Amino acid sequence: MHRATAWLMGACVVTAAILYIPQLAEAVGRRELVVRVHEICGVLLPAPVLLGLASRAFRADLGRLNRFFPYDRTWLRTALRREREPRPAGKFNAGQKVYAGWIAGAALVMLGTGLLMWFTHLAPIEVRIGSTFVHDWLSLAVGIVVIGHVWMAFGDPEARRGMRTGSVERPWAKREHPLWEPEPESDEDADRLDPESSRS
Template structure:
């Protein structure tokens, strides 16, 4: 079926400017962390880029700065509301997960504003970032801990970073195959037909009146 023509009256606001800013800021900081970490971890990349001390500095400070946009985002009521949505798992989320694992794409979606996959990724990302921040501090300030702690921190930090990079890759891939989801992050608005098909439980609770102005 051809989607209806996208006009101001067929769109819903999905994210506020504050939420878009938080997502973009965290994405850029994590991008710096991943790229600099890859250059530090893989010798061929390190040889190509050089300037190891600069890479280390960028990696350390971008990692420490990741929580800053999130903390500033707490000033936004909409952002706090979405954090609450991401932090709660409902019965329909288990059903969505079961449907996704069985790959029954023809079944109707059972998602709220965020589906179960997005909630699981958010939980994993939060835990991974906290652990990597803790282990990173121990590696950054070696005098704070004994050698055995630093050795364990390096092991955990490196392997968790690889797992997190894989998670980011999956996150980007799923966004890449859904242009409306990407547009929602870019403009803050999504078509009503998309919300009805992909997030019907959120669509039911979303305001029915059209937005007062465009993105």
Template sequence: MQAQTPVEAASARVRRFTPAQRWVHRATATLMAVCVLTAGCLYLPFLAELVGRRALMATVHEWSGLLLPAPLLLGLASRALRADVTRLNRYGPHDRRWLRSALRRGSDRPAGKFNAGQKLYAAWLAGAVLVMAGTGLLMWFTHLAPLLWRTGATFVHDWLALALIVVIAGHVWRAYGDPEARRGMRTGTVDAAWARREHPLWEPEEEPERRVG
């Protein structure tokens, strides 16, 4: 095999996400953004006065919340997405090392395709969405449960929504600080050097793509 030139080596890219995976991420992010924005219009007086049409905001909020799991469920038809879901649910000794190093702000952070922080974020988000959907249904269909249950559901829903906003803001902030990670989600490929540095235990299933220029 012919040796790569320095320019070719620097330009090597590897496939990280398929179109189906990126579609699921974008659709879920869009629905989550709609949920957060409409919730703001329902709970914050200055936004409620600015937007008005409270009934419409409530309807959009309810349906966008119910549809949140839909992109993932539809995306499970993709073998690549199913493989990533499996990766996100598997933890190994390297994940414990990653978490210890992250807590100590160290540089020894071994990771496969997803690091331990991303796995915890995905698990927490999935659980939070299910709880939000359940409590939201109790608040929406008032005949489903007695008043005491609905009061508890409202309390959990409101405080978990606040926690979701904080956690999602942290996710966005971390993504903003890593342009290559964002490029991977936008285009599907990442720089090979970045992959080796940030995810040294990850072995892409596909052959690297070579780009020059």
């Protein structure tokens, strides 16, 4: 599911770059084809997630991504301050949770504004102009964030192996995601697991 989403998102980012950067547009040509690929990939972007909902494991992961525990605030604080102390994390760290929520929301806004630009009869010209403005600027932000996401992934070969094979080495999991095995079921469980709360 992640790989299918990555391919579709990559196609959207690359085709958007071709459509908006004159030098790339001139080098590639075939603008009509690039527009069609961009539109089709954009419309299909939610498909892997929707199909993934049939999987119990995927639904469990969505639940993990959707819960922000007190130890996630500790993770973000240490990350933002670039402190070297251990960062508590379950299966997903706070950065992954923030990224997942942001990119999901951005993808929905991109889909909505893109449909208004594609099917011009759906809204008056003023709404389409606003949609184009939001779509263009948000696409730039998405491109930057996705490049950052890929950059971070290249810095962690074990995480990439986990995405590719579905498993990671236990020492890596214990170091990077120490709360993964005893993942909390409630906020009270999370407080018990959070090293910050035990200090206070």
